[in-house]
Amino acid sequence: MKPKRTHILVCTGTGCVSAGAFDIMEALKTEIKKHELQDEIAVVPTGCNGFCENGPLVLFEPEGIFYRRLKVQDIPFLVEEHCLKGRPVPSLMYTPPKEKSPIPAMKDIEFFKHQKLVVLRNRGRIDPERIEDYIAFDGYMGLAKALEMSPEEIIEEVKVSGLRGRGGAGFPTGTKWQVCRDQPSTPKYLVCNADEGDPGAFMDRSVLEADPHAIIEGMIIGARAIGAEQGFIYVRTEYPLAVQRIKKAIQQAEENGLLGEGILGSDLKFTLSVVQGAGAFVCGEESALMQSIMGKVGRPKQRPPFPAQKGLWGKPTNINNVETWANIPQIILNGGEWLAGLGTENSKGTKIFSLVGKVNNTGLVEVPMGIKIREIVYGIGGGILGGRKFKAVQTGGPSGGCLPESMLDMPIDYESLKSVGSMMGSGGLIVMDDKTCMVDVARYFTDFLAHESCGKCFTCRKGLERMLEILTNICDGKGKEGDVELLEELAIMVKEASMCALGQTAGNPVLSTIRYFRDEYDAHIRERRCPAGFCKALITYSILEDKCVGCGACARACPVDAISGEKKQVHKIDADKCIKCGACAEVCKFDAIDKS
Amino acid sequence: MAKLKIQDLKRIRDESRRTVLLREGTAKAKVTVHMGTCGIAAGAREIMDQILRLVEKHNLQDVMVTSSGCAGMCSHEPMMTVEYRYTAPVKYIDLNEEKVAKIFEKHILNGEPVPEYALGVGSESMY
Numbered sequence: 129m130k131p132k133r134t135h136i137l138v139c140t141g142t143g144c145v146s147a148g149a150f151d152i153m154e155a156l157k158t159e160i161k162k163h164e165l166q167d168e169i170a171v172v173p174t175g176c177n178g179f180c181e182n183g184p185l186v187l188f189e190p191e192g193i194f195y196r197r198l199k200v201q202d203i204p205f206l207v208e209e210h211c212l213k214g215r216p217v218p219s220l221m222y223t224p225p226k227e228k229s230p231i232p233a234m235k236d237i238e239f240f241k242h243q244k245l246v247v248l249r250n251r252g253r254i255d256p257e258r259i260e261d262y263i264a265f266d267g268y269m270g271l272a273k274a275l276e277m278s279p280e281e282i283i284e285e286v287k288v289s290g291l292r293g294r295g296g297a298g299f300p301t302g303t304k305w306q307v308c309r310d311q312p313s314t315p316k317y318l319v320c321n322a323d324e325g326d327p328g329a330f331m332d333r334s335v336l337e338a339d340p341h342a343i344i345e346g347m348i349i350g351a352r353a354i355g356a357e358q359g360f361i362y363v364r365t366e367y368p369l370a371v372q373r374i375k376k377a378i379q380q381a382e383e384n385g386l387l388g389e390g391i392l393g394s395d396l397k398f399t400l401s402v403v404q405g406a407g408a409f410v411c412g413e414e415s416a417l418m419q420s421i422m423g424k425v426g427r428p429k430q431r432p433p434f435p436a437q438k439g440l441w442g443k444p445t446n447i448n449n450v451e452t453w454a455n456i457p458q459i460i461l462n463g464g465e466w467l468a469g470l471g472t473e474n475s476k477g478t479k480i481f482s483l484v485g486k487v488n489n490t491g492l493v494e495v496p497m498g499i500k501i502r503e504i505v506y507g508i509g510g511g512i513l514g515g516r517k518f519k520a521v522q523t524g525g526p527s528g529g530c531l532p533e534s535m536l537d538m539p540i541d542y543e544s545l546k547s548v549g550s551m552m553g554s555g556g557l558i559v560m561d562d563k564t565c566m567v568d569v570a571r572y573f574t575d576f577l578a579h580e581s582c583g584k585c586f587t588c589r590k591g592l593e594r595m596l597e598i599l600t601n602i603c604d605g606k607g608k609e610g611d612v613e614l615l616e617e618l619a620i621m622v623k624e625a626s627m628c629a630l631g632q633t634a635g636n637p638v639l640s641t642i643r644y645f646r647d648e649y650d651a652h653i654r655e656r657r658c659p660a661g662f663c664k665a666l667i668t669y670s671i672l673e674d675k676c677v678g679c680g681a682c683a684r685a686c687p688v689d690a691i692s693g694e695k696k697q698v699h700k701i702d703a704d705k706c707i708k709c710g711a712c713a714e715v716c717k718f719d720a721i722d723k724s
Numbered sequence: 725m726a727k728l729k730i731q732d733l734k735r736i737r738d739e740s741r742r743t744v745l746l747r748e749g750t751a752k753a754k755v756t757v758h759m760g761t762c763g764i765a766a767g768a769r770e771i772m773d774q775i776l777r778l779v780e781k782h783n784l785q786d787v788m789v790t791s792s793g794c795a796g797m798c799s800h801e802p803m804m805t806v807e808y809r810y811t812a813p814v815k816y817i818d819l820n821e822e823k824v825a826k827i828f829e830k831h832i833l834n835g836e837p838v839p840e841y842a843l844g845v846g847s848e849s850m851y
Contacts, residue, residue, distance in 0.1 A: 131779050133772065133789040135746045168776065170743075189747045190754070190788050214759040215793035253747050263733060264740030272730045385727025393729040 134169045134211065137187040137252055141176025141337050142330070142369055143491075144183035148200070149173075152184045155200045159207035169211055175338020177252040178492035179239055182222060187234055187252060194234035195220045225488055225510060239489045242508050244470065246478045247454045248494045251338040256373050259380040262341040268386060270457030274349045275394045277460075279309065282353040286456070288464030290476030295321055295412075295449030296524065296553040297629070298475070298542040304446060308436040309354045311444035318350050318359035319440070319447040322374075323417060325364065325409035326525030327576060329556040331480040332450040334492050336363065336370035339454065340377035344400060346456035348391060351398040354446050358399050362417055365404045375402055409526075409580035413628045414447045416582065427582045428628035449554070451480055471497030475541035479552070485522075485559035486513045495540075502536040505559055516561040519660075520644070524553025526573045527633035529640030530566060549640045551633065565662035566645040567652055571599035573637035581630065588631035591622035595638060605665040607653035612642060661723050664708045668724065673698045675720035682712035682721065742785040751788040753832045756805040760794025766801035771819055775804075778828050787832060800843065808835040815843045 138144075138153045156171050177185050182196035193216050195206065202220055209215045221230035222237055231237050245251070254261035262268070274282050287302030308316060320343060324332040335343065347359050363371055378400050381387040389397045403421050410416045411426040418440050420426035439445025455477060459467050467477045475497040481504065484490050488510035495504060501521055505511070512518050520530040523540075529550030531538075538544055542552050560569065578592035595618050598611050619635030626632055642649060651657045658666040671682070671691075678696040683689075690706045693699030701712070713721040728736075745751060757763070757772045772791065779787050795803060800817035806827065807813040814837045816827055823841050830836045 131742065131776060131784075131787075131789065132746065133776065133791065135744075137747065168772065190751075190790055211791075212759065212764070213761060213793050214757075214791035254744070260736060260740040261744060263736045264744045266737065268733055269737070272733055275730070390727065392733065393727070 132168055132170045134191075135189045136169060136171045137174045137189060138171060139175075139177045139183065139185040139187075139252060140173040141180070141183075141334055142367075143176060143180030144185055145369065147183040147197075149184040151200050152186065152198050152203065155203040156186075156207065159204050160211065163207065163212050165207075165211055172255050173257070174252045174254060175250070175256045176334040176492060178243075178248070178334070178494075179237075179489065180491040181489055185252075188216075191216070192233045192235060194222060194232070194237065196222045238510060239491070239493075239508050242503065243494050244478050244496045245494050246458055246467070246470070247335060247342070247451055247480060248338065248492075249458075250342065251334070254339070256338055256340055257376055259341060259377070259384060262339070266461060267341055267457075268345055268392075270460040271345050271348050271386070272392060274352055274460050275392055275396065279353045279355065282349060282460065283309065285464040286353070286459060289455075289459045289467040290464075290471075290474075291452065291455055291459060291467060292475065292542065293449060294451035294455070294479065294554070296551060296555075298552060301448065301452055304436060304448070305350065305354055307434075308356075308444050308446040311437060313444055314355070315358065315443055316354055316356040317440045317443060317445040318347055318354065318356045319414075319417070319421070319435075319445060320347060320359070320361040320450060320453050321412065321414065321417060321447055322361055322363035322367075322370070322450045323405045323412040324367075324450075324554060325407070325412050325580070326554060326556050328484040328558055329482050329525055329554055331482055331492065331555050333367050333370045335450050335454050335480070336367065336374050340374045341381065342454040342457055343374070343450055344377055344381050344387070346453035347400060348386065348396070348398050349456050349460055350446065350448070350453070352396055356446065357397050358401075360401055360403050360421055360440075362403045362405055362411075362421060364407050366407050371402060371404060378402065408582075409576075410582045410628070410630050413630055415628065417447070418445065427584050428630070430627060451555075472539060472541045474543055479540070479555055481555045481557045483509050483557050483559070485557075486516065486561040486564070487511070487559040488513055497541050498539040500537050500539055501531070501557075504540075504557065505536070509559065512559065512561050514561075516563065518559070519562050519564055520560045520566065520569075522550075522558040522560065522569070522573075522637075523556070524551040524633075524636075525556045526576045527551070527630065527636050528553045528556070529636045530560070530569060530644065531640070532644040549643055550636065563660050563662065565603075565658050565660040566641045566648045567599065567602055567658075568660075568662055570637045570641040571596065571603055574599055574634075577630065577634045577637075581634070585626045585628075585631055587622045587625040588634060591618050591626075592634055594618055595622070599638070602649065602652045603658075603663045603665065605652070605656050605663070607649075609653065611653060612646070612649050616642060657724075667708060668703060669701050669706055669708060669710075669712060670722050670724075671699050671701055672720045672722050675718050677718055677720075679717075681715045681717070685711045685715040687711060738785075745785060746788060752786040752809050753835075754788045754790065754807040755832060756790050756792050756807075758793070758795050758801065758803040758805075759791040760798070760801075762794055762798035763801045763803065767820075768802040770821070771802045771804060771824055774821060774824050775828065778825075778832075782833070797843075803843075806831050806837075808832070808837075811835065816841045817843045 186195045223230040291301040292298040415429040416426040435445040480494045583589040619638045623635040676698045683691040690702045802819045
């Protein structure tokens with residue numbers, strides 16, 4: 129085959145696809161054909177690059193030039209300039225906020241510079257739908273090595289690596305495998321937990337979409353170590369592209385003798401199937417997930433017995449998260465010591481975070497454990513959107529906690545997050561600025577959890593409902609003295625008396641916001657004031673007489689005609705008609721709208 | 725498709741590496757053909773085609789071929805720059821099929837520059 133001189137790598141993760149990546153890819157192919165360059169230039173779809181804020185993303189190799197926010201109409205010019213005439217196009221490159229000149233090379237961009245890719249090593253580099261691309265970058269070589277090792281040696285290697293469960297709880301993976309291997313009962317099952325339900329989290333989806341074979345390889349190695357012959361990947365139906373790619377990858381692995389009987393000519397036998405979940409948050413909890421796989425209602429069960437003892441159909445079952453499985457091939461290939469060299473004393477390796485909220489560069493980042501929150505928010509994330517003030521960061525998804533500015537220099541690892549009332553969770557990081565009301569944040573997450581509670585435990589079912597009621601009252605300006613204490617009492621009760629992890633962590637949003645932002649609760653209750661100016665019931669809009677020039681922009685923007693006034697005269701807002709939508713404040717060029 | 729054995733896996737890896745090498749940014753030699761309007765008019769497309777054919781013929785896995793714009797010396801087109809591992813880039817001018825064949829043989833394959841066709845040592849910046 130004639131070698132190509134350029135590979136155009138088009139990000140086709142869900143983020144870029146919704147921004148039109150497939151159209152961009154087609155346009156690139158059409159233009160390249162038009163210039164008869166199809167034999168010299170390849171267009172390759174890849175998994176998520178992580179820089180979702182700037183999608184659709186395209187990378188030209190070997191030059192490493194990175195184009196972002198492309199539109200179909202940009203493509204003819206781009207192809208003619210870059211591919212035909214060899215002139216990169218600066219206007220389509222990434223320019224950091226507050227800077228003037230673009231950064232042409234991907235490796236020089238701040239967002240990518242500080243990341244350490246282990247699990248996501250193939251993102252943006254391989255076509256996830258081609259097994260050859262995966263193999264080209266040492267894919268299935270970890271498995272080849274594992275087949276020459278004894279199961280005990282494999283488990284020992286995982287133990288040495290210090291890998292802990294990336295689903296959030298952080299249980300040592302090697303120990304988990306050992307327990308399951310030591311069970312006398314057979315058959316044994318493996319499960320990959322890809323039921324990622326946290327709002328704003330998309331780590332697992334991205335791995336499934338960018339590098340599905342890494343998960344399959346990890347599971348085959350696990351099968352050899354644990355002695356399982358059947359595995360399931362439990363993924364939510366809301367991830368259609370991820371489902372499609374993992375299914376295709378399984379099919380390719382089967383066709384190539386990497387799944388089924390006699391894997392790679394050895395006596396290893398392992399089959400893998402995909403089970404689609406219906407999107408219940410509680411099904412991410414392992415015992416509920418197993419119920420769901422068996423076709424029952426997804427409700428958690430009492431532990432012990434743990435899945436490793438009695439899991440699917442009463443047989444020993446080993447459940448790991450997507451990210452955990454995807455770490456395995458690398459650990460076997462490079463040795464446990466290699467992973468143990470990354471991270472902190474108790475938390476080894478890297479962690480993927482989905483960085484969202486009020487931050488400039490939202491997206492997916494993989495960083496070594498122990499990195500400071502500040503480095504993620506200000507270094508990789510490029511600081512707070514619109515130059516506003518940082519207020520808090522929510523870690524660990526809906527049942528994590530909100531950490532204030534004073535925690536920005538805390539290293540991120542399992543223990544330190546837990547010690548300050550939050551958790552690692554699956555790795556969501558939601559950044560909040562000074563316009564975010566912390567009571568409303570607690571209300572939002574409690575609302576989510578109350579909805580998603582399966583209802584089996586009374587404390588979780590009713591406790592969350594009552595907590596939501598109190599929080600809604602506070603946001604509506606109907607809070608009373610003693611509400612905060614009652615909330616704390618309820619939150620602790622829900623934590624202590626619920627059976628599964630959903631209930632046991634459901635108090636975190638309330639407890640952590642009370643712990644660090646008590647003054648905001650007090651302002652709502654005692655002064656009937658929302659310091660962030662967010663809770664509608666607690667704010668009134670008025671026009672500042674000394675600033676209003678009478679341009680009438682606000683009156684035109686008001687959807688309910690609540691603003692009146694003569695031309696060039698000070699306008700007025702009718703408080704009875706005002707629905708507090710804030711449209712007037714957005715259009716006013718003179719800062720004449722007061723919100724208090 | 726046939727069931728793979730470990731040795732097949734290694735074979736596929738080595739074969740596929742060639743196609744994905746470009747995405748790594750590392751290679752023994754990097755050839756840049758100048759493809760500005762002037763270069764194309766003077767025959768840069770044919771030069772590019774010839775290089776790619778030679779790379780294919782020799783089954784090379786570690787040579788990267790890429791393009792760049794006009795270097796500002798339009799009267800000396802077609803031009804190309806050859807960068808052999810750890811050595812300074814050399815710019816060749818007034819190329820034709822015969823010269824390219826010789827440069828390929830000496831510089832790209834064996835790392836010995838061909839001074840009689842060279843303009844000098846160095847390269848303009850890519851962007």
